[in-house]
Amino acid sequence: MNKTILVLTDGLRPDALLGCGHPYVNELIRDSAYTFKARTVIPSVTLPCHFSLFLSAPPERHGIITNVYTPQVRPIDGLCERLSDAGRSCAFFYNWAELRDLARPGSLVHEQLFNIYHMSDSDGRVAAAAAGFIEAEKPDFAFVYMGTTDETGHNKGWMTEPYLKTVNSAVGHMRDLIEKFGDEYVFVITADHGGHDRWHGTELDEDMRIPVLLRGKPFRPGEISGPVSIMDIAPTVTTLLEASPAREWEGKSLL
DSSP states (O other), X not given: OOOEEEEEETTOOHHHHHHSOOTHHHHHHHXXXXXXXXXXXXXXXXXHHHHHHHHTSOHHHHOOOSSSOOOOSSOOOOHHHHHHXXXXXXXXXXXXXXXXXXXXXXXXXXXXXXXXXXXXXXXXXXXXXXXXXXHHHOOSEEXXXXXXXXXXXXXXXXXXXXXXXXXXXXXXXHHHHHHHHTTTOEEEEEOSOOOBTTBOOSSSHHHHEEEEEEESTTSOSEEOOSOOBGGGHHHHHXXXXXXXXXXXXXXXXXX
C-alpha cells in the first residue's frame, strides 16, 4: 500500500506552473510522471470539477453543474467512501468551504477549513495544518487544497503577475510537503481547471487543460503518454491504497 497526498491548486494552468519562476518546478518534473495536457470536465467550474475528480464521473452523471451543491439523485460512492470502506484513513485540509460535501459524513478522520475570504495566507495555513497532522497521525490519504490561485485569477486575471505570484507561492508549499513526506507518501499534484482573462467555465483549452504530476515509488519519471482526465485521479488513488473503485466510476488508473 502506498500512502498518498493529493495536492490540488485551484485554477492552476499548466503554463502557469511552468512559468511561475519557482526553481522547484524543474525538480518536481524531473522526479514525476507528468502530463501538462490532462483535461478537466465541462463545465470547467470548481465544484463540478472536484466532484468529477472524487466521484470519477462527469457532471451529467453526478449532477453538480454549478458551485452550489445539490444532493445526487442517484448517489455514487466517492473516493473517500471507497477508501474508508477499505479501512483507510482520510483527512481534508482546504480553504473553500463549498468542498465540505466532497466526502460523506463518517468517511474522514480529520477535516480542517481555513476560509480563503477571511484569513490571510490561507494557503500557507492549509499546508502547515496538513503537515502537522500528517506528521503526527500518518493518515493513509490526505487532500490538500489551495484556493488562492483561483481567487487571484478572478480578481486580477489569469497569467498576470499577481496570479503567477500565487502560483509561485503554491509551488513553495508543494515543495515543503514533498521534502517532509516524499519518502513516505506518493504525491498527486493537479488542478481542477485553468482560466482565461478573469474567468473560467468554458471549453477553451485555457480553461480545460490541467497539469497532473505523480511522484513516488510506483511511478517512473517522464511524460505520460496517452490521454489523461481529471476522472482518472480517484481510480489511481484507490489503486495506490489497495482499495476498490466504485462500479460506476468512469476514469482509469494511471498505474
